[in-house]
Amino acid sequence: MFRLNQDYLKLPGSYLFSTIGKKAGAYRAAHPDRTVISLGIGDVTQPLVPAVIDALHRAVDEMGHAETFRGYAPDLGYAFLRDVIAGWDYRKRGCEIAPDEIFISDGAKGDSANIQELFSADAQIAVCDPVYPVYVDSNVMAGRTGTYDAEKGTWSRVIYMPCTEENGFCPELPEKEPDLIYLCFPNNPTGSALTKDQLQVWVDYANRIGAVIIYDAAYEAYICEENIPHSIYECEGARTCAIELRSFSKNAGFTGTRLGFVVIPKDLKSGDVMVHSLWARRHGTKYNGAPYIVQRAGEAVYTQQGQEQIRAQVAFYMENARIIRESLKKTGFTVYGGVNAPYIWMKTPDGLSSWEFFDRLLEDANVIGTPGSGFGPSGEGYFRLTAFGSRDNTIEALDRIRRFYE
Numbered sequence: 405m406f407r408l409n410q411d412y413l414k415l416p417g418s419y420l421f422s423t424i425g426k427k428a429g430a431y432r433a434a435h436p437d438r439t440v441i442s443l444g445i446g447d448v449t450q451p452l453v454p455a456v457i458d459a460l461h462r463a464v465d466e467m468g469h470a471e472t473f474r475g476y477a478p479d480l481g482y483a484f485l486r487d488v489i490a491g492w493d494y495r496k497r498g499c500e501i502a503p504d505e506i507f508i509s510d511g512a513k514g515d516s517a518n519i520q521e522l523f524s525a526d527a528q529i530a531v532c533d534p535v536y537p538v539y540v541d542s543n544v545m546a547g548r549t550g551t552y553d554a555e556k557g558t559w560s561r562v563i564y565m566p567c568t569e570e571n572g573f574c575p576e577l578p579e580k581e582p583d584l585i586y587l588c589f590p591n592n593p594t595g596s597a598l599t600k601d602q603l604q605v606w607v608d609y610a611n612r613i614g615a616v617i618i619y620d621a622a623y624e625a626y627i628c629e630e631n632i633p634h635s636i637y638e639c640e641g642a643r644t645c646a647i648e649l650r651s652f653s654k655n656a657g658f659t660g661t662r663l664g665f666v667v668i669p670k671d672l673k674s675g676d677v678m679v680h681s682l683w684a685r686r687h688g689t690k691y692n693g694a695p696y697i698v699q700r701a702g703e704a705v706y707t708q709q710g711q712e713q714i715r716a717q718v719a720f721y722m723e724n725a726r727i728i729r730e731s732l733k734k735t736g737f738t739v740y741g742g743v744n745a746p747y748i749w750m751k752t753p754d755g756l757s758s759w760e761f762f763d764r765l766l767e768d769a770n771v772i773g774t775p776g777s778g779f780g781p782s783g784e785g786y787f788r789l790t791a792f793g794s795r796d797n798t799i800e801a802l803d804r805i806r807r808f809y810e
């Protein structure tokens with residue numbers, strides 16, 4: 405008789421964005437006459453840029469001819485893509501990352517969930533609170549998080565680092581020493597960013613206590629202010645303590661196309677063993693790589709033309725962020741984020757809980773957002789809106805919110 409993985413059974417409820425999707429679906433079915441606008445899940449709405457589309461067309465044609473057809477991709481990904489990433493994302497920023505320290509993948513969500521496999525079953529993780537739920541849930545599935553306290557919404561073996569109004573939504577070093585530290589900056593969900601000095605403190609700390617930082621930089625393209633690092637490798641010493649996760653989803657609109665990468669410097673070691681070797685072993689065993697045509701599309705992002713086009717797209721979304729921020733402020737809400745990140749983190753009005761406000765906003769304004777408590781206990785009383793909508797929907801959603809709450 406088979407038995408299920410008991411750790412999966414510990415997971416409370418469904419994945420946050422699945423729950424929201426179900427609620428929104430039920431509301432739409434019950435009210436077919438209403439136009440519901442989603443500023444909930446951070447999914448992009450603008451089409452792929454012309455440089456990427458051209459590259460996709462060319463690569464598709466190559467696959468149709470015996471001389472240019474490609475089968476399995478190399479284990480780490482094609483060199484043409486790893487080379488341009490090493491040049492544009494790292495060398496240009498003064499970071500010492502070699503192409504063979506870059507592993508191409510089909511996106512940062514899977515990478516952020518899978519990377520924990522490399523570490524011991526009793527490794528203790530530290531996460532920001534609120535946090536992107538994948539980091540915690542994947543460790544629950546791996547049996548690393550202890551027992552769940554449903555009242556508090558916390559796991560007994562997880563170290564939570566509250567990110568609150570008081571600390572500017574930037575975590576403080578934890579009292580208890582973790583083995584793995586998940587950091588995501590610019591942050592999902594609060595939209596906050598760390599300066600280089602602030603990030604350096606984490607790098608120094610991780611090196612001092614022998615911890616690994618899993619640094620999710622999926623939103624680095626949205627950084628607008630000076631002195632905010634785009635990569636953790638801008639910090640001194642990060643090569644011996646940090647793994648970086650990157651995505652093409654938010655900077656180049658690949659949420660449906662799927663492409664990302666993991667950087668593991670060869671200097672990151674446990675004793676004599678490089679973490680790099682373990683991830684390479686995992687890639688070889690469990691993964692056959694992102695499709696050739698998608699890797700060619702990724703390469704096009706790093707052409708002059710591609711860069712100009714994706715920067716314009718990021719600027720488009722950041723204008724949405726500005727519109728959301730300004731409009732909510734005018735309406736009287738307390739608002740954070742949206743300056744170096746495509747997420748706006750607002751306080752719920754009238755002491756409503758995050759889910760109460762979700763229901764209220766859906767009913768009153770037919771607008772969907774993401775309840776802050778879905779990201780962790782410190783998210784209670786907050787609500788996240790994304791800047792990834794179309795311009796018309798963003799303006800319309802904010803008009804509706806203003807009409808109800810002014």
Ligand code: MLT
Nearest residue numbers: 444445446447513536592
């Ligand atoms: C979000 O809304 O937090 C993101 O879309 C989630 C993701 O990128 O997987």
